[in-house]
Amino acid sequence: xxxxxxxxxxxxxxxxxxxxxxxxxxxxxxxxxxxxxxxxxxxxxxxxxxxxxxxxxxxxxxxxxxxxxxxxxxxxxxxxxxxxxxxxxxxxxxxxxxxxxxxxxxxxxxxxxxxxxxxxxxxxxxxxxxxxxxxxxxxxxxxxxxxxxxxxxxxxxxxxxxxxxxxxxx
Amino acid sequence: xxxxxxxxxxxxxxxxxxxxxxxxxxxxxxxxxxxxxxxxxxxxxxxxxxxxxxxxxxxxxxxxxxxxxxxxxxxxxxxxxxxxxxxxxxxxxxxxxxxxxxxxxxxxxxxxxxxxxxx
Numbered sequence: 001x002x003x004x005x006x007x008x009x010x011x012x013x014x015x016x017x018x019x020x021x022x023x024x025x026x027x028x029x030x031x032x033x034x035x036x037x038x039x040x041x042x043x044x045x046x047x048x049x050x051x052x053x054x055x056x057x058x059x060x061x062x063x064x065x066x067x068x069x070x071x072x073x074x075x076x077x078x079x080x081x082x083x084x085x086x087x088x089x090x091x092x093x094x095x096x097x098x099x100x101x102x103x104x105x106x107x108x109x110x111x112x113x114x115x116x117x118x119x120x121x122x123x124x125x126x127x128x129x130x131x132x133x134x135x136x137x138x139x140x141x142x143x144x145x146x147x148x149x150x151x152x153x154x155x156x157x158x159x160x161x162x163x164x165x166x167x168x169x170x
Numbered sequence: 171x172x173x174x175x176x177x178x179x180x181x182x183x184x185x186x187x188x189x190x191x192x193x194x195x196x197x198x199x200x201x202x203x204x205x206x207x208x209x210x211x212x213x214x215x216x217x218x219x220x221x222x223x224x225x226x227x228x229x230x231x232x233x234x235x236x237x238x239x240x241x242x243x244x245x246x247x248x249x250x251x252x253x254x255x256x257x258x259x260x261x262x263x264x265x266x267x268x269x270x271x272x273x274x275x276x277x278x279x280x281x282x283x284x285x286x287x288x289x
Contacts, residue, residue: 034204110246117249
């Protein structure tokens with residue numbers, strides 16, 4: 001005859017088994033602990049901020065066809081100091097209180113007459129150590145002529161160059 | 171053998187219920203950091219600003235500069251962004267309500283963008 005005594009022991013056994021399984025699961029899963037920094041949310045925001053800053057700098061003040069943007073003028077005249085100051089002001093401004101602490105390292109990429117792509121280092125606010133968690137933002141800039149940058153290897157005449165900024169929070 | 175005493179089992183049961191609900195709440199808290207990850211990675215991977223920048227530059231350049239600008243953008247985009255960029259500006263035939271047609275192509279292996287714009 002089936003005896004239904006001791007059912008409580010069975011339930012207890014099952015409960016104990018479940019608890020052990022859950023404990024094992026928790027122990028195993030704690031080795032891959034996610035922190036908010038791993039989830040790239042701040043990278044996304046930083047990239048958007050940097051892109052917006054570059055876009056603002058590359059928007060001409062006037063709608064006239066000859067209207068040049070600040071970024072175009074900065075590059076043409078090789079005003080690297082002005083680039084750094086403007087970009088950092090745009091990025092580090094907060095609605096109230098102290099400035100944010102973003103740093104940049106900017107390069108200019110151009111195509112030479114021999115069809116190779118070369119780099120000209122524009123400016124940086126900190127030296128890159130390799131440990132930064134930087135994001136890259138870029139902007140195409142249209143130049144009518146190489147002007148002050150002819151000396152560094154840009155071809156004369158109309159061309160498009162790429163401004164590439166590494167941006168990180170220090 | 172002592173008799174099995176099953177009095178006050180509901181206390182044990184309540185204990186189980188409370189601890190299990192705490193456990194599931196802890197899982198919810200634990201997952202909350204991961205929630206934004208897929209979104210953020212999706213946004214980072216999608217080259218929105220690249221495409222907009224290419225578009226802006228193409229529309230700004232005139233017919234005369236097209237070849238040089240195309241060569242510049244194609245080689246720099248390939249070199250720095252691993253993206254294929256190509257575009258063509260053609261004069262529209264007479265009698266159409268627009269002057270020029272822009273065909274813009276962008277492909278970085280994950281995202282492809284093709285546009286034909288007229289103005």
